[in-house]
Amino acid sequence: MEHINEEIDFLTSTVKGIAKQFGSDCEVVLLDLTQHEKYGSGLIVRIENGHVTGRKVGDTGTNLGLEVLRGTDQEGDKHNYLTKTKDGRMLRSTTMYIRNSEGKPIGCICINFDITSLMMAETSIKEFTDLNKINTDVKEVFVNNVNDVLALLIQEAQNHVGKPVAHMSKEDKMKGIKYLDEKGAFLIQKSGDKICEYYGISKYTLYNYLDTVRSTQGI
Template identity: 45%
Template sequence: MEQRHLDFLKHLAAGVAAEFGSNCEVVVHDLTAAEHESTIVTLENGHVTGRSVSDGPSEVVLKALQHDTPELQDRLAYLTRTEDGRTLKSTTIFYRDENGLPVAVFGINFDITLLLAASETIASITDHQGGEKPVEIPNSVSDLLDNLIEQSVRLVGKPVAFMTREDKVKAIGFLNESGAFLVTKSGPKVCEFFGISKYTLYSYIDEAKKGTA
């Protein structure tokens, strides 16, 4: 591999490693090396996999050496594992010369073992029953009443303008069971929203309680 290509890849490796920290190994393999047992020419944070400069190829690199063709495809964000059981998120990119032939492999191996453990812990803490939509916490009883009215409309599944008598009974029944009418002056607001009289409201509440809707 030409020195200018190697210099560029060394600078790139150093930059990537600096950006993502000590858990990110960046390695460059020279596919044109005379000795296939010593393909690593640049290595940042080699402690991630325990490798050193002049060490040999990985399985991906070995396949590239065996099939030195332009058809070799990059592999992005796949999982690998170290000998001691740590999980890495890896990316393999083939660096090509002016003729499109792969002359180097630029590899990134990010140790995500602790992140996976943290993710599992967070998932166990944030797990909740049913997977339902979070219940909104209102700032006032007025907001609470508005939220309950919105829930009653979602329960019916259609706008008030298209609700039948039975639909309104169902909505009013929900509001009653939810304690909406314990809120001061909730009756007039509900009547105005559903376009019904105070007498009709009481009638719908009674009907919902009897389960005849």
């Protein structure tokens, strides 16, 4: 195999090393192109994980090799391109040619990584995490105790009003209290004390506000 013979041990080690690094879904192939005039069987001289494409030592190369040997494709090397097996599995492939001192291709290393399972997993993940298919209107926060729930609701009430307590008018505070009432804040034990403290009002005022907002809701 011309100069490729001198490097066969290194190339075999390289083929095996790449396959070991990326696992059983990664096929790595070494082809001998020194007898390219007989482009048929016998081109594959080393192969790891041949089950990926169903090939074995002694089988032939692909159509891309013909283009390189014919001179139609001068560059030859192709990196990270998509291919497909006869049974429809998708591969991520790289082809690299070994040339002699005259630039003539005498060998080739091909890497074919089966990404079919990864693509299926990606599709499933996208389906499961597509926010366009998930109801994002529901606001649920997981906390450790009921006081955290109340604190969260009070903050939401302030966001609902759109201003800090220091700048709230009576109407703003009633709007916030209405929000808290609708969210069930007053079902929390002793919530009235914390809400009064937050808004800077007495319990008497709080209950007056509550009576007013509930009467408008028909509660």
